[in-house]
Amino acid sequence: MSEPDSETNLGLPLDLLPIDIQGYRAGNTGVDYVHKFDSGQPGPNVLINALTHGNEVCGAHALSVLFENDIRPSRGSLTLSFANVAAYHAFDPENPMASRFVDEDFNRLWSDDILDGARQSAELTRARQIRGIVAEADYLLDIHSMHLPGPALMLCGMADKGRRLAFAMRVPEHVVADPGHAAGPRMRDYNHFARTDTEQTALLIECGQHWVKESGQTAIHAAFHFLDALGLIDQAAAAPFLVETPPRQRLIEVVGPITIQTEDFRFIEDYNGLEVIAKAGSVIGHDGAQPIVTPHDDCVLIMPTNRPRPGQTAVRLGRFIA
Ligand SMILES: [Zn+2]
Numbered sequence: 001m002s003e004p005d006s007e008t009n010l011g012l013p014l015d016l017l018p019i020d021i022q023g024y025r026a027g028n029t030g031v032d033y034v035h036k037f038d039s040g041q042p043g044p045n046v047l048i049n050a051l052t053h054g055n056e057v058c059g060a061h062a063l064s065v066l067f068e069n070d071i072r073p074s075r076g077s078l079t080l081s082f083a084n085v086a087a088y089h090a091f092d093p094e095n096p097m098a099s100r101f102v103d104e105d106f107n108r109l110w111s112d113d114i115l116d117g118a119r120q121s122a123e124l125t126r127a128r129q130i131r132g133i134v135a136e137a138d139y140l141l142d143i144h145s146m147h148l149p150g151p152a153l154m155l156c157g158m159a160d161k162g163r164r165l166a167f168a169m170r171v172p173e174h175v176v177a178d179p180g181h182a183a184g185p186r187m188r189d190y191n192h193f194a195r196t197d198t199e200q201t202a203l204l205i206e207c208g209q210h211w212v213k214e215s216g217q218t219a220i221h222a223a224f225h226f227l228d229a230l231g232l233i234d235q236a237a238a239a240p241f242l243v244e245t246p247p248r249q250r251l252i253e254v255v256g257p258i259t260i261q262t263e264d265f266r267f268i269e270d271y272n273g274l275e276v277i278a279k280a281g282s283v284i285g286h287d288g289a290q291p292i293v294t295p296h297d298d299c300v301l302i303m304p305t306n307r308p309r310p311g312q313t314a315v316r317l318g319r320f321i322a
Contacts (some may be wrong), residue, residue: 008097014211018057018091019064021082031129033082035067041074046232047137048223048312050080052107052144052187054087054099058207059143064220065241073232079133083187086122096211110134112191134190139165140202141226142145142187144221146303149209151272153302154217156203157188159196163251166203169230170246171221174274176302178254181313206303213320231251252300254318262288265308275301285314 006138016028027035046301048066050059063080072078082088087243091099102122108117109127134140152172156162158179166175174282180189186204188194208215224241226234267285277284277299284301295317302316 003067010148012209012212014093014096015213016057016061016211016216017093018088019060021060022059022087023216024063024082026050026284029079029133031081033085034079034130034133035070035081036077036079038077038284039066039073039075041220043073043232044138044230045077045136046073047079047133047140047229048226049083049134049140049142049187050219051082051084051088052142053105054084054089054101054321055091055096056100056143056145056210057088057091058145058219059128059213060088061216062143065220067235069241071227071237072236073227073234074319076138076232078227078232079137081130081133083130084123086126096310107186108181109117110185110187110190114184120257134187137202138189138200139226139230140193141223142202142204143222144204144206145208145210145219146206146273147210148304148306149212150270152208152215152222153273154203154222155188155206157194159194159201161196161199161201161283162203165201165229166286167251169203169222169225170229170249171225171243172205172218173247174252175249175250176252176254176316176318178302178316178318179257181257182222182259204271208242251321252302253321254271254302254316255295255299257316258287258310258314259311260287260305260312260314261290264288264309265310265314267292267304267315270306271301271304273301273303276320277301287314290308305320 106123154175155165188202188204192198192200207218228238265287282294284290304315
């Protein structure tokens with residue numbers, strides 16, 4: 001159980017801060033901070049989840065907009081959940097990264113083996129509470145943000161169903177088909193979401209840098225585009241919150257995540273992500289004595305970490321698909 005880092009926000013101002021979510025504590029599902037709205041009509045169970053990481057506050061902003069505007073499903077059901085509330089409530093502007101989690105990364109726990117295991121942590125307790133609502137969801141949007149500034153990324157997993165839904169949403173511009181992390185499965189990888197022979201589909205959006213204002217707006221747009229793509233809400237309800245001119249979306253296929261092996265991992269430059277390295281075999285970093293080289297021409301760097309630790313993902317390498 002590693003300690004979260006103590007560090008400042010890369011010299012960026014903290015413009016997007018936590019909001020008071022105490023009013024959303026008492027839900028109607030028997031689980032605090034989880035609300036389910038049932039249309040009474042046939043249709044999918046749709047889940048929008050915020051605060052998988054406590055410091056990624058944009059999702060809380062998006063859910064509050066859904067609540068304040070009384071957004072209700074016209075078919076199926078809509079569940080809104082705030083996941084790692086304990087971490088969120090520990091937010092300290094002097095050390096904003098520290099509230100990513102309490103004991104461990106909530107988004108590396110999502111297999112039945114781990115959830116049924118004997119291990120205990122603040123995050124496992126919470127994951128065990130909301131596991132049922134994740135399991136019954138037909139569609140999941142999990143809202144995150146990133147440490148480094150950059151455009152939003154939709155992580156859609158490896159199955160075609162994820163790509164289809166990401167493109168049906170029409171935002172954001174960059175859709176990343178990725179297999180996840182060696183350190184453990186994410187909520188979006190849980191059971192039926194990761195399988196190719198089931199309909200249940202999960203998306204994870206990285207809305208931009210954690211504490212820039214635009215990330216909040218991106219999260220709101222994503223939530224409404226998600227509900228719109230699924231036909232879950234009326235056009236009139238969605239319209240004010242949709243992007244006026246959606247971008248031409250682009251798919252990046254991840255060839256492989258680079259998992260850090262040693263205490264001495266470093267990139268050769270300060271990468272922000274979405275850099276394209278032209279030549280195969282280019283050295284982008286070193287892990288101890290081992291050079292990290294690009295496996296193919298026109299290699300895209302996705303979400304490089306600036307907090308390298310053994311066992312964690314350093315960067316995903318991918319390629320744009322025409
Ligand atoms: Zn996150």
